[in-house]
Amino acid sequence: MEALTSNDKFELLKRVQKTTDICPIHGIPKIRMPGQPAFCTECQKQKIAEREKKTVLDAELYWQKRKTTDVLNRDSIFDDSDLKKATFQNFEAPGQEAKDNWNAAREIAYQYLEADTHFNTLFTGLPGRGKSHLALSMLKAVNENAKQPMSCLFVSVNELMRLIKDSFNYSGDSRYSEKNMIDLLGNVDLLVLDDLGSESSFKRENREASEFVQNVLFGILNHRNRTIVTTNLNSVELSAIYNPKLISRIYKGIKDHIIKFTDKTPDRRGIEF
Incomplete structure (x- = not known):
């Protein structure tokens, strides 16, 4: 639509008709x-101001969500797409250990709802028991219920x-460049590092x-104090793979926040043949 010229506006003003109807609000x-x-005219001004205010608030909400609650769905990196469905509600807990770990994960997630809660959590133990499932369930619970919006x-x-190494092949800036990933993972409010140690277990020469x-x-964990780590390794194995400075970052506030799976919980991915 073309903008009205001064003559057009003048012609419109000439067509305005006053009435004897009095506005009950403005008199x-x-x-x-x-x-x-x-x-x-005053009511119209108010309506225009309210529409403009709503537009601004909607824009603020959009950008706030992009920086907080939308991060989980938009930026998470999975190696198993089936895991995306994981929640506390659909976690299968065959046996007392799994039930106890489910309860422990829920209690810790509740503590993470407070932004000033600073400690790391470690899921450890045998593979296929549900460590990643519970870790993602914790993130979803915090993402949906935190008192103030958080980025998970x-x-x-x-x-x-793998993605960072692939980014070396790009001549321009890649979304998965080392710098971009360290910035993103280092600054979110709550982070899950899933299957720590697996990146070394495939090496043949040493672990x-x-x-x-x-x-x-180290770049990710150095400034963090709210991280959930899952691993199939125990403390001795972790110390053999990573240097002491990195281990100390993993163990920040970890006391009383270790959830361990043993052979008391069956392997949910096990196949008999």
Whole structure:
């Protein structure tokens, strides 16, 4: 639509008709355009101001969600797409250990609802028991119920390292560049690093994590104090793979926040043949 010229506006003003109808809110006569209902100019100004305010608030909410609650769905990195469905409600808990761990995860998630709660959580034990399922369930619970919107992120460590290494092949800036990933993972309010140690378990020569992997993980964890880690390894095995400075970052506030699975809980991915 073309903008009205000064002459057009003048012609419109000449067509304005005053009425004897008084606005009950502002106590002034309403006006009308030919063939249109009468209206109060002050009421119209208020409506325009309210629409503009709503537009601003909607925009603020949109950008707030992009920086907080939308992060989990938009930026998480999975190596198993089926895991995306995980919730506390659909967690299968065959046996007392699994039930106790389910309750412990819920209690810790409740503590993470407070933004000033600072400690790491470690899921450890045998594979296929539900560590990743419970870790993601915790993130979803915090994402949906936190008193103030938080950014939550789930990242497979092995897939993260693969994506970062793939980014070396791009001439321009990649979304998965080392810097971008360290910035993103280092600054979200609550982070899950899933299957820590798997990125080293595929190496044939030794189990020690590469300097590159350790530098990336250190860059992420160095300034964090709210991280959930899942691993199939015990403390001795973790210490053999990672340097002491990185281990100390993983163990921040971890006392009383360790959830362990043993052979008391059956492997949910096990196949008999």
